[in-house]
Amino acid sequence: MTASRTIGGYLIEQLQGHGVDHVFGIPGDYVLSFFDLMARHETLDLINTCDEQGAGFAADAYARVRGLGAVCVTYCVGGLKIANTTAQAYAEKSPVVVISGAPGVEERLNNPMLHHKVKEFDTQLRVFKEFTVASALLDNPATAPAEIDRVIHAALRYKRPVYLELPRDMVTKECPAHHTHARETETSAPESLKEALSEAVSLINEAKRPVILAGVEIHRFGLQPQLLAFAQKTGIPVASTILGKSVISEKSPLYLGIYEGATGREEVREYVESSDCLIILGAFMTDLNLGVYTANIDPGRSIFAISERTSIKHHHYDDILFEEFIGGLSTSAIRPRTPDALPQPMEPDPVQAGNGNDPITAKRLFERLNTFIKDTTVVIADVGDTLFGANDLLIHEATEFLSPAYYASLGFAVPAAMGAQLANPAHRPLVLTGDGSFQMTGMELSTAALFKLNPIVIVLDNKGYSTERPMLDGPFNDIHPWNFSLVPELLSAGKGFHVNTEAQLERALAKAEAYLDGFTIIHVSIDRDDRSPALLRLSERLAKRVRK
Amino acid sequence: MTASRTIGGYLIEQLQGHGVDHVFGIPGDYVLSFFDLMARHETLDLINTCDEQGAGFAADAYARVRGLGAVCVTYCVGGLKIANTTAQAYAEKSPVVVISGAPGVEERLNNPMLHHKVKEFDTQLRVFKEFTVASALLDNPATAPAEIDRVIHAALRYKRPVYLELPRDMVTKECPAHHTHARETETSAPESLKEALSEAVSLINEAKRPVILAGVEIHRFGLQPQLLAFAQKTGIPVASTILGKSVISEKSPLYLGIYEGATGREEVREYVESSDCLIILGAFMTDLNLGVYTANIDPGRSIFAISERTSIKHHHYDDILFEEFIGGLSTSAIRPRTPDALPQPMEPDPVQAGNGNDPITAKRLFERLNTFIKDTTVVIADVGDTLFGANDLLIHEATEFLSPAYYASLGFAVPAAMGAQLANPAHRPLVLTGDGSFQMTGMELSTAALFKLNPIVIVLDNKGYSTERPMLDGPFNDIHPWNFSLVPELLSAGKGFHVNTEAQLERALAKAEAYLDGFTIIHVSIDRDDRSPALLRLSERLAKRVRK
Structure with a gap:
């Protein structure tokens, strides 16, 4: 039996196939055999932290950088400790695979009071449904590989956390070697995409001073190169939200700074809000991003695209993929322009000599x-x-x-x-x-x-x-x-x-x-x-x- | 306006009325005005911990000792950090009042993306319903006092955690000064109680060697004096589960030690399992309590009472209050006896002299x-x-x-x-x-x-x-x-x-x-x-x- 023909082995193979080489977590008896399987795997590193909370935050950061992260914990006493870190990954769109060990399927018969159990055996699963985009209890070897695929693909598609519960008697159970596991390819509705791009291009070309406001989804969907290409080709300057900070190099001459309403720097606020065509890409309209609602953005002069929706002025398109819209913009016939004098990010001051004993501020x-x-x-x-x-x-x-x-x-x-x-x-x-x-x-x-x-x-x-x-x-x-x-x-x-x-x-x-x-x-x-x-x-x- | 006529003031008053003089937690902007109200209160102490997890565990211990505890945190980033500690309080029956600040009722209009929000405004409330016995969103001043009463009384009745969500614009809202807030008095069905007690007394009196196995609910319901009276009056020895440890003084001559199947000490196991009438009071039949199911207890020779159920041999009573059954036993006509030679808890060894440099074990x-x-x-x-x-x-x-x-x-x-x-x-x-x-x-x-x-x-x-x-x-x-x-x-x-x-x-x-x-x-x-x-x-x- 090769490792990849067990449920545990298949899960490891899929994680690695999607770039996960490190799994964060803390062992416990319900997840110990899966930890053992991971530890024996040559190219996967197990990172055990001090507390599960640390593992959850570490996996979130790993996912933000790598495109997928994983945290593996024991049932309830481990899993419920990362409710908060998983909720954060949900809110800020970070694709974390939460893997929880659990009592074996056989142990659950007659509903005994096993240690770490809160109320029912599905209590933790129900909790995690509140802040994941897909979840599965891997209690059936026949369907486990397809379930693992479905759940991991949801994390990749929606850039949000998912939950897999692995009963300890399933880890080494054999499962089908072959099944349909090609990632479903999604595309935009072609006519919608064409119409939206054409509308956007016209608005941008007609505008005197378009500005891009770029947000965190550019990071999450790995669209930094497309954004940069779009800005450089057209000469349209880019501001970032605070959550999206570093969405392009902040040394770029087209970078304006952080826009966050009246909380941010005044010259950035004024430049962004006075634009006659604001192109908002992948930015969440949150209270902190908007400077506690001091932002003054007119939808009537805006193009707004996030993964869940594309809007132009006051109308919406539902069937456009975010990445295809951004890709489309970067290759559309938008006239290049030379921007006027832009607000510049604060240049680092040279270190002052002679003030060494001043208290630090x-x-x-x-x-x-x-x-x-x-x-x-x-x-x-x-x-x-x-x-x-x-x-x-x-x-x-x-x-x-x-x-x-x-x-x-x-x-x-x-x-x-x-x-x-x-x-x-x-x-x-x-x-x-x-x-x-x-x-x-x-x-x-x-x-x-x-x-x-x-x-x-x-x-x-x-x-x-x-x-x-x-x-x-x-x-x-x-x-x-x-x-x-x-x-x-x-x-x-x-x-x-x-x-x-x-x-x-x-x-x-x-x-x-x-x-x-x-x-x-x-x-x-x-x-x-x-x-x-x-x-x-x-x-x-x-x-x-x-x-x- | 006196403090007790606001929702926040009423909540503080009720906590104190039930013995809570310390509230554990960490502030955050959604709960800051309630923290301020608590801090200004003369006889309530706010205990801010390093992390919310610490506050959750501290409140659980406080509840185990005082009979009610409280933890107060901010919305989601605080609340979801204590999902695990609240789940523990649920599983082990500890009456903790979880108070979470939350976005104001007015702020929630049009479902904006406020900081700390995960998915919907009720996400945290839904999570906490999984491991609390009562919960309320205090969004209506007219009903808030009655809701606070209902929820706190559920914690006291079931010895399990409850959840109160207090939107920040409700803290200082005036609420009715008078409402029905008498604690509902529950009693057993008199005929059931009488029948069960009579049956139990007969079984005990007929038995050659009855043994009490006492568990954690004796602690939770404050029935240690009744248990001790029952044991002393009848001369029936007492073993404890590990979760129930210290349910009576372990220096009592009637104390046998911890019973946990084959995991525990052999002489205790043998004494308990060979009893012809095992009186199990307030003990959860969990895997760890039962020595990972190595316990060998015959229900046909057992009287079993916990807060959720009373069983004698193979039949059950549903409508008997735990405390009334224990109280009834302690005052029933059970013949006193002198127990035979009992297993004795290990006596502390006198400290050995002359071995000071031995490594500690x-x-x-x-x-x-x-x-x-x-x-x-x-x-x-x-x-x-x-x-x-x-x-x-x-x-x-x-x-x-x-x-x-x-x-x-x-x-x-x-x-x-x-x-x-x-x-x-x-x-x-x-x-x-x-x-x-x-x-x-x-x-x-x-x-x-x-x-x-x-x-x-x-x-x-x-x-x-x-x-x-x-x-x-x-x-x-x-x-x-x-x-x-x-x-x-x-x-x-x-x-x-x-x-x-x-x-x-x-x-x-x-x-x-x-x-x-x-x-x-x-x-x-x-x-x-x-x-x-x-x-x-x-x-x-x-x-x-x-x-x-």
């Missing part, structure tokens, strides 16, 4: 990091001022910025760094996390140590839940202070630095850059009330709603 | 801890050999042992210690956790530091997922080693010790006992293959199923 930290970023840096920002401050970082290549900028779950960044670096070992993660978010999942640096990864982690310590203080402050925003730079002592791995001044930051960054053998953690202490201007603007807007 | 650690336990010690065991080894600890008073011995979610013990000590400040927690479980949630010692709690935490470091190694070993059972005794350096709080020998353990325990101002963490390094005999027996039985 959030503003100066981000300015300095802007010159620290290389072509091989992937920036991963956690929720908080780390995310707002990171808006102003200039990302060199496309898809080198990751953050949960819509669902906004704290604690993503450190575990995500493991996922991102394993997905693309040519990249070194620069992690921006806060003191609060580090306390949630930062000890996953233990996983970095175990697997010899070398992220550089900046802990921006502003002494509590700083994004909430301007909205409504109280003792609940205070947290216990940690000596983050001592994490390496605890783990006997990595290097740690505590930074209070600009000179100390300089030294720490230089040492971090030179140290390739493990993680570096840089604890940057700033004043409790030191915030980036972007965060101050956003918090003020949110505060109005909290106090209602 | 699991066996010796538990023997030593047995003499370390005081009347004011609450023992909290995480899943793993810490739980199996803890079986043999003699708990002095009733309800001073907490563990997730059915649902078996790793990472419970450290956060649970915060909940248990806040619920009963007269107790000092002795936490038994493994290296794997500590890596999941152990950094919640930060919360102990913030709130000046002083648990003594033993980290039994057996270098990985030791309970799984005998079932099926592989690199997935290895974890990165931590220097656990350096946690106090990282937190600038508490005291840490690293123990390799018996003499070092002696010193560390003495110092921990004397140090009252903060937590103590004692890192006990044992051999990778050193396991308690109970764990070896259990693992061998489980392995047969894994390899199927």
